[in-house]
Amino acid sequence: MEALLPGLVRWAHIVAGVCWIGLLYYFNLVQMAALKDAGADGTAAGITKHVAPRALLWFRWSAVATWIMGIGLLCTLGDKGGPVIHKAFTLQAPYAGIGIGAWLGTIMLINVWHFIWPNQKKILGMVPATDEVKAKARRVAMLASRTNMMLSLPMLYFMANGFSHHIG
Amino acid sequence: MKNPLESVTGTIISGLILTVVLVVFLNNFLAPVAA
Numbered sequence: 001m002e003a004l005l006p007g008l009v010r011w012a013h014i015v016a017g018v019c020w021i022g023l024l025y026y027f028n029l030v031q032m033a034a035l036k037d038a039g040a041d042g043t044a045a046g047i048t049k050h051v052a053p054r055a056l057l058w059f060r061w062s063a064v065a066t067w068i069m070g071i072g073l074l075c076t077l078g079d080k081g082g083p084v085i086h087k088a089f090t091l092q093a094p095y096a097g098i099g100i101g102a103w104l105g106t107i108m109l110i111n112v113w114h115f116i117w118p119n120q121k122k123i124l125g126m127v128p129a130t131d132e133v134k135a136k137a138r139r140v141a142m143l144a145s146r147t148n149m150m151l152s153l154p155m156l157y158f159m160a161n162g163f164s165h166h167i168g
Numbered sequence: 169m170k171n172p173l174e175s176v177t178g179t180i181i182s183g184l185i186l187t188v189v190l191v192v193f194l195n196n197f198l199a200p201v202a203a
Contacts, residue, residue: 028176028179029176091198093198096194096198097194100190100194143171143173146173146174146179147173149176149179149180149183150173150179150180150182150183150186151183151186152183153180153183153184153186153187154183154186154187154190154191157187157190157191158190
């Protein structure tokens with residue numbers, strides 16, 4: 001079981017990550033443009049009422065699951081000095097590559113919970129907000145989501161190029 | 169100058185540039201790791 005654990009945690013990390021980043025790309029590549037068009041012909045409510053809340057639920061919790069599994073994976077991987085998690089986060093050789101990926105993922109998780117979700121709650125009417133506050137929330141949520149899409153490219157490079165595969 | 173994050177294209181180009189910057193940073197300022 002001990003030998004299986006890193007593989008199982010890595011698999012769970014990837015499954016949750018596909019859900020998170022898949023929904024991030026859905027928001028940026030599909031929903032933002034669709035909402036603009038739907039707003040023009042008065043059908044935006046179908047998206048904001050039925051699609052966006054469900055997508056955001058899976059989005060924010062799969063972000064948490066991905067991060068926890070990633071931390072779990074770094075805790076199960078070790079060298080002679082024990083688990084490598086602190087060496088990765090302090091960018092020590094030879095764990096700096098996966099450390100950069102871990103830092104990018106952590107910044108993205110903070111973006112989700114500190115900027116995207118609180119502002120989406122205002123936009124979707126889950127918390128009371130004036131039109132002015134909603135307009136500002138739309139701008140902040142859009143830029144935070146685009147920032148995460150930008151950060152996902154280097155994050156996936158560092159996650160997918162085997163920087164953690166030689167550990168343990 | 170327009171914020172590159174206003175468009176999907178600008179976002180992807182920014183992400184690609186950031187990837188290259190971080191790879192160069194890793195290989196030159198942190199100990200290189202064979203991928």
